[in-house]
Amino acid sequence: MKLKIAKLPGDGIGPEVVGQAVKVVDAVAKKFGHEVEYSFAYVGACAIDKFGNAYPEETHKVCLESDAVLFGAVGDPRYDNDPTAKVRPEQGLLAMRKQLGLYANLRPVETFKSLVHKSPLKEELVDGADFLCLRELTGGMYFGEKGRRDNGDTAFDTNLYHRYEVERILKLGYEYARRRRKHLTVVDKANVLESSRLWRQIAQEMAPQYPDVTTDYMYVDNAAMKLITGPKFFDVLVTENTFGDILTDEASCVSGSMGLLASASIGEHTGVYEPIHGSYPQAAGKNIANPLATILSAAMMFEYAFGLMEEGKAIRRAVALSIDKGIVTEDLAGDGKKYSTSEVGDWVAAHI
């Protein structure tokens, strides 16, 4: 099969971790007889520096013309403490999600047997946890009307949701639940927010169409607690954009390191596959960042963009083996040897 992949490493540790995922993709292609064609494009702070725009038109074109986007991270400390900045690296990611119509963000959380003791949570709580966070990605406060009034002294962000946006993400939630343990948890704040009441109303309308799936409803504050006190409760957790952003960072603690959490963003056009950890600027260029989340995102790319399940499995197997054997970066190494980003990438690629 011919695989057209857009490579968007972005900022910070993005280029290093995407570099490792590319080694692994190449190894998979070689083993399974696929031909990969990469195109490179700028996004985030590096795109602002070069084009004055975090998601330039050229980049969008490259994405549209590819079958999948392998994405690193965006962000740069130069912008972090400047609330007045007119252009920001994060706008690149948001524009890409919006323009590609990527309304569904899948963030699976699993535990690795040899890592459960690394979780900040008690081993018996996390051992065996396995759930999918499904985050709505192109609506809510991220994209609703925002602005300032009163000479800048009043600010607002609107948490706007349309019925069709809620329906399509819940539908996906039900479909994934059907393929898993048939349990969907709809997370909202329906006791306070009108937008959440719309979510809950629509979920209640849809639930009878999926009698084989157990639906339950949970307030987001309670879900935040449940994620760390009883993560095994969850199978598929579906929620709106902002809640999903927050809860998935929290959920990453379950697996022991943020450096392990992969994601896929899918919707109307080309899907984007990226680690959830962000640009981690303190580690940029040091060859110490954990590449496994990006490598696992490449596994999701094979599975979701190309329907190549065996290829995805081959990557997952090699990653699990590297963890078992302790071929890991400093975030996971504990008292053991700390391998560099590129050593881990080389090892996983060699074990495909």
Ligand code: IPM
């Ligand atoms: C994420 C990130 C982004 C988000 C930022 C970088 C805009 O935190 O993918 O979770 O908030 O969605």
Ligand code: MN
């Ligand atoms: Mn986030």
